[in-house]
Amino acid sequence: MAEPRVLILGGGPAGVGAARELARQGRGRALLLEQGAHFGGNAGSFEACGQWLDYGSHRLHPATEPEIMAEIRALLGEDLRDRPRHGRIRLLGKWIHFPLKPVDLLLRLDKSFALGSLRDMAAKHLPGRPPEGDTFASVLRANLGATICDEFYFPYAVKLWGHTPELLSGVQAKKRVAAGSFGKLVRKVLNAVPGFKKPGAGRFFYPVRGFGQISEAYASDARARGAELRLGWRMQSIEPPRDARSPWRVTAASNGATEVLEADHLWSTIPISVLANAMTSGVPAEVLEATRRISYRSMILIYAQLQVEQFTEYDAHYFPGATTRITRLSEPKNYSALGRPAGTTVLCAELPCTLDDAVWRMSDEELGRLLAEDLAGCGIPLPAAPLKVFSRRLPAAYPIYLRGYEEPFGILDRWAESVPRLLSYGRQGLFAHDNTHHALFMANAAVACLGGAAFDQAKWADYRQLFAKHVVED
Numbered sequence: 001m002a003e004p005r006v007l008i009l010g011g012g013p014a015g016v017g018a019a020r021e022l023a024r025q026g027r028g029r030a031l032l033l034e035q036g037a038h039f040g041g042n043a044g045s046f047e048a049c050g051q052w053l054d055y056g057s058h059r060l061h062p063a064t065e066p067e068i069m070a071e072i073r074a075l076l077g078e079d080l081r082d083r084p085r086h087g088r089i090r091l092l093g094k095w096i097h098f099p100l101k102p103v104d105l106l107l108r109l110d111k112s113f114a115l116g117s118l119r120d121m122a123a124k125h126l127p128g129r130p131p132e133g134d135t136f137a138s139v140l141r142a143n144l145g146a147t148i149c150d151e152f153y154f155p156y157a158v159k160l161w162g163h164t165p166e167l168l169s170g171v172q173a174k175k176r177v178a179a180g181s182f183g184k185l186v187r188k189v190l191n192a193v194p195g196f197k198k199p200g201a202g203r204f205f206y207p208v209r210g211f212g213q214i215s216e217a218y219a220s221d222a223r224a225r226g227a228e229l230r231l232g233w234r235m236q237s238i239e240p241p242r243d244a245r246s247p248w249r250v251t252a253a254s255n256g257a258t259e260v261l262e263a264d265h266l267w268s269t270i271p272i273s274v275l276a277n278a279m280t281s282g283v284p285a286e287v288l289e290a291t292r293r294i295s296y297r298s299m300i301l302i303y304a305q306l307q308v309e310q311f312t313e314y315d316a317h318y319f320p321g322a323t324t325r326i327t328r329l330s331e332p333k334n335y336s337a338l339g340r341p342a343g344t345t346v347l348c349a350e351l352p353c354t355l356d357d358a359v360w361r362m363s364d365e366e367l368g369r370l371l372a373e374d375l376a377g378c379g380i381p382l383p384a385a386p387l388k389v390f391s392r393r394l395p396a397a398y399p400i401y402l403r404g405y406e407e408p409f410g411i412l413d414r415w416a417e418s419v420p421r422l423l424s425y426g427r428q429g430l431f432a433h434d435n436t437h438h439a440l441f442m443a444n445a446a447v448a449c450l451g452g453a454a455f456d457q458a459k460w461a462d463y464r465q466l467f468a469k470h471v472v473e474d
């Protein structure tokens with residue numbers, strides 16, 4: 001029997017991972033469409049100012065499933081470097097090392113914060129009230145106490161997701177906050193103490209040509225094995241199959257040219273709301289209405305090229321405080337530690353926003369001023385005016401888990417699952433706040449479910465149970 005034709009929408013990790021695995025296992029003929037100029041999606045990289053830059057701070061976490069880690073190692077070889085994490089958090093006007101170090105907590109932590117946290121920890125061991133409701137605020141308050149929440153997680157959450165913690169779902173806390181309870185937080189601190197250290201704690205993996213090298217390597221390997229991957233091709237509309245034997249017909253455009261592509265299976269890694277709206281027919285009104293009730297947080301990356309060898313020794317700075325508008329600043333040169341280029345470095349600041357709000361429309365000049373003000377406000381001013389400031393925009397950076405989001409997402413999810421030969425997966429497709437290694441895992445799982453022309457929905461349902469246990473790492 002001929003291999004089924006699988007059309008994949010999106011060339012992020014979920015897309016390129018599936019294209020490669022289909023080709024490697026000979027389970028399907030993959031044709032992938034990516035609208036951008038590079039593979040990797042939000043986890044991609046581009047070259048500017050003589051170095052590789054990512055879309056915000058990206059690291060490969062040691063929590064990566066062993067089989068995915070083995071694949072990445074085989075594809076990247078010596079190009080995948082093992083690096084120590086060396087960041088810091090601006091907490092109440094003081095810098096705390098990240099990963100947490102016991103010495104910092106003892107000597108550098110703001111006294112009222114330290115006492116408040118200890119009081120909260122003691123109170124946690126007394127019989128108390130269970131969390132009221134299932135919101136980001138109630139779950140974290142019950143697990144971490146008021147002090148850490150009010151001073152750290154809650155202002156950070158407002159900046160990251162654009163909503164107060166009371167309006168966010170408890171799921172956001174469980175998925176995103178890796179140190180979800182005092183016990184885990186204490187274990188994290190102990191990880192820094194020799195003797196208590198878990199293997200891989202405080203370290204990360206990073207490729208020499210930027211984080212996007214991971215996806216580029218998957219894409220090259222997929223092509224070498226016969227898959228067709230197209231860059232600069234944007235899906236415009238989708239005509240669902242008329243019956244069980246007819247194909248999907250996808251209209252795609254590139255540089256003014258349009259083409260209609262046919263496939264037996266359609267695998268989508270683009271936002272599920274965009275997927276539903278792209279269908280030319282057959283989508284119930286209730287599903288279209290649900291697309292307006294889920295949303296993704298957008299993000300602007302502000303890059304500033306400086307004429308100095310190094311801005312600081314740290315890979316990343318985290319800014320939970322409400323008065324600093326950016327959430328994180330990374331210095332990509334410190335991630336690969338190759339020392340290139342000589343004499344200059346680039347900073348990358350993450351500024352969450354909403355698609356088309358006033359921040360989204362800011363000019364590079366305004367963004368440069370905002371960055372300079374924020375850094376000066378935190379006591380790390382730019383050493384001189386940057387040589388260059390430029391920006392990149394991610395329309396769908398984070399799924400926003402508003403309280404009750406499960407209902408509209410459930411409608412979309414059930415619709416996608418009910419359409420034969422359609423699969424919506426990856427971070428955008430499953431509305432999952434996941435890491436790159438999770439997206440690659442989903443890609444392999446999808447291929448494992450394709451046997452001949454049929455997609456094994458029951459097996460996929462089992463995989464979905466595994467995906468639900470993913471915890472996002474920062």
Ligand SMILES: Cc1cc2nc3c(=O)[nH]c(=O)nc-3n(C[C@H](O)[C@H](O)[C@H](O)COP(=O)(O)OP(=O)(O)OC[C@H]3O[C@@H](n4cnc5c(N)ncnc54)[C@H](O)[C@@H]3O)c2cc1C
Pocket residue numbers: 009010011012013014015033034035036040041042043044055056057058059060061233234235236269270271299350394397398425426427428434435436437439473474
């Ligand atoms: C600021 C930030 C920091 C992060 N840090 C880390 C980290 O340290 N470690 C980590 O593992 N993960 C990190 N992540 C998460 C990581 O980026 C994602 O897990 C990963 O990108 C998900 O891959 P994906 O393929 O599912 O989706 P995406 O990367 O979003 O890929 C979807 C692709 O679909 C394409 N597309 C959309 N519409 C169309 C269309 N109409 N036609 C054609 N193509 C289309 C997009 O261009 C995109 O390339 C971070 C994310 C952000 C935003």
